[in-house]
Amino acid sequence: xxxxxxxxxxxxxxxxxxxxxxxxxxxxxxxxxxxxxxxxxxxxxxxxxxxxxxxxxxxxxxxxxxxxxxxxxxxxxxxxxxxxxxxxxxxxxxxxxxxxxxxxxxxxxxxxxxxxxxxxxxxxxxxxxxxxxxxxxxxxxxxxxxxxxxxxxxxxxxxxxxxxxxxxxxxxxxxxxxxxxxxxxxxxxxxxxxxxxxxxxxxxxxxxxxxxxxxxxxxxxxxxxxxxxxxxxxxxxxxxxxxxxxxxxxxxxxxxxxxxxxxxxxxxxxxxxxxxxxxxxxxxxxxxxxxxxxxxxxxxxxxxxxxxxxxxxxxxxxxxxxxxxxxxxxxxxxxxxxxxxxxxxxxxxxxxxxxxxxxxxxxxxxxxxxxxxxxxxxxxxxxxxxxxxxxxxxxxxxxxxxxxxxxxxxxxxxxxxxxxxxxxxxxxxxxxxxxxxxxxxxxxxxxxxxxxxxxxxxxxxxxxxxxxxxxxxxxxxxxxxxxxxxxxxxxxxxxxxxxxxxxxxxxxxxxxxxxx
Numbered sequence: 194x195x196x197x198x199x200x201x202x203x204x205x206x207x208x209x210x211x212x213x214x215x216x217x218x219x220x221x222x223x224x225x226x227x228x229x230x231x232x233x234x235x236x237x238x239x240x241x242x243x244x245x246x247x248x249x250x251x252x253x254x255x256x257x258x259x260x261x262x263x264x265x266x267x268x269x270x271x272x273x274x275x276x277x278x279x280x281x282x283x284x285x286x287x288x289x290x291x292x293x294x295x296x297x298x299x300x301x302x303x304x305x306x307x308x309x310x311x312x313x314x315x316x317x318x319x320x321x322x323x324x325x326x327x328x329x330x331x332x333x334x335x336x337x338x339x340x341x342x343x344x345x346x347x348x349x350x351x352x353x354x355x356x357x358x359x360x361x362x363x364x365x366x367x368x369x370x371x372x373x374x375x376x377x378x379x380x381x382x383x384x385x386x387x388x389x390x391x392x393x394x395x396x397x398x399x400x401x402x403x404x405x406x407x408x409x410x411x412x413x414x415x416x417x418x419x420x421x422x423x424x425x426x427x428x429x430x431x432x433x434x435x436x437x438x439x440x441x442x443x444x445x446x447x448x449x450x451x452x453x454x455x456x457x458x459x460x461x462x463x464x465x466x467x468x469x470x471x472x473x474x475x476x477x478x479x480x481x482x483x484x485x486x487x488x489x490x491x492x493x494x495x496x497x498x499x500x501x502x503x504x505x506x507x508x509x510x511x512x513x514x515x516x517x518x519x520x521x522x523x524x525x526x527x528x529x530x531x532x533x534x535x536x537x538x539x540x541x542x543x544x545x546x547x548x549x550x551x552x553x554x555x556x557x558x559x560x561x562x563x564x565x566x567x568x569x570x571x572x573x574x575x576x577x578x579x580x581x582x583x584x585x586x587x588x589x590x591x592x593x594x595x596x597x598x599x600x601x602x603x604x605x606x607x608x609x610x611x612x613x614x615x616x617x618x619x620x621x622x623x624x625x626x627x628x629x630x631x632x633x634x635x636x637x638x639x640x641x642x643x644x645x646x647x648x649x650x651x652x653x654x655x656x657x658x659x660x661x662x663x664x665x666x667x668x669x670x671x672x673x674x675x676x677x678x679x680x681x682x683x684x685x686x687x688x689x690x691x692x693x694x695x696x697x698x699x700x701x702x703x704x705x706x707x708x709x
Contacts, residue, residue, distance in 0.1 A: 236478020282310020327389030337398030365494030365527030373417030498529020564613030634679030
């Protein structure tokens with residue numbers, strides 16, 4: 194067993210490093226000699242522990258293998274129960290000021306406890322050096338009235354080296370945006386833990402009605418951080434967000450462990466987890482099922498990426514389940530600051546439109562570099578497209594323009610993005626629909642190197658044709674192999690494709706295809 198995180202009241206452990214979201218074997222867990230239940234997942238969490246206390250955790254598999262782990266919880270200065278501050282938790286009264294008062298009164302090293310109950314609230318603002326616990330049976334449910342939500346201004350001039358304080362953001366741009374259900378600005382050392390719920394009530398309000406229309410401000414998130422560091426989110430269920438669910442921006446050293454993110458499959462722009470210009474991020478043992486990309490790693494659309502030149506990098510996604518959603522793990526398309534050093538592994542994806550998805554376009558700029566990306570030990574079931582690399586993604590008002598979609602070489606200049614090396618190892622997919630890989634680079638800046646090693650792709654014999662990538666002029670595909678255009682080098686080693694029709698590799702303007 195490996196410790197992933199310990200707070201004053203909880204622990205998360207990795208039980209099976211070789212498992213996926215579900216462990217290879219079911220286990221029984223014992224705490225200090227007392228059986229506490231069965232666990233089928235690779236990552237497990239325990240809550241309701243005592244602070245500054247030593248425990249012994251034991252894991253027993255069905256075939257008799259045992260592991261022991263001794264750990265001590267962290268110290269805790271005090272507990273502030275929001276009920277003592279006047280919160281009702283009856284689902285009717287507005288508990289926002291009472292919970293916010295508890296947060297503001299919490300000393301460094303203290304914990305704010307939201308006990309069982311339904312708490313009707315607006316956005317809450319967290320501060321440094323505190324734990325915020327939403328206990329089992331507790332739910333923060335957002336008031337379905339946008340006029341009662343604070344607005345984070347998109348343009349705020351400042352006498353600092355940047356000439357601004359960046360607050361409100363929307364899809365990679367500075368824009369007035371509503372605060373998140375949980376918001377942290379310029380803060381550090383925050384833990385958000387528990388088995389409770391944060392419910393945006395997106396379908397009960399008007400958030401999903403005319404979703405692209407700006408009314409007062411842009412739709413907010415369930416968790417939003419700006420310029421934060423050392424943030425941990427553990428155990429919480431996030432659901433029905435007005436827009437993107439979890440949006441950490443310009444933040445470092447972030448852990449998201451054993452969380453669940455849920456939204457209806459047809460809810461607009463409800464991405465699950467969108468770190469933007471963030472560094473040193475872990476998403477472990479979590480389940481996401483939403484109406485857009487499950488995970489989308491970003492770094493600003495154009496202006497923010499070019500100004501701050503801050504890549505999202507050193508990101509690990511492990512032992513997770515991405516269910517439904519447009520994309521499983523997506524890089525881009527707002528990535529003008531770059532996306533580097535991403536490692537996604539031991540994950541399962543089911544029913545996604547495009548499981549592993551990379552998307553960019555002209556004008557993302559020379560800092561918009563996607564490189565050093567590794568996807569390994571990935572299992573897919575019923576995904577339409579296992580792998581898509583698209584450098585002509587038709588987002589933005591000019592996305593269908595000749596400049597963005599032209600197959601003629603354009604000058605390579607400060608507006609030209611780049612995709613470097615991307616590795617896919619031990620990717621196994623069943624029930625594929627369109628093709629194994631659809632890669633569309635730029636004629637002036639081809640994708641540099643795609644590597645597929647020890648991969649297996651089995652196709653649905655009843656699959657129907659569909660368009661594999663969101664770009665102009667992309668033909669429908671059905672049960673095809675690798676469809677490649679504008680790629681410098683492709684390396685294939687032990688790649689098996691079952692049920693394809695036609696040639697396994699269809700290459701146009703590709704430098705080399707090396708099969709080992």
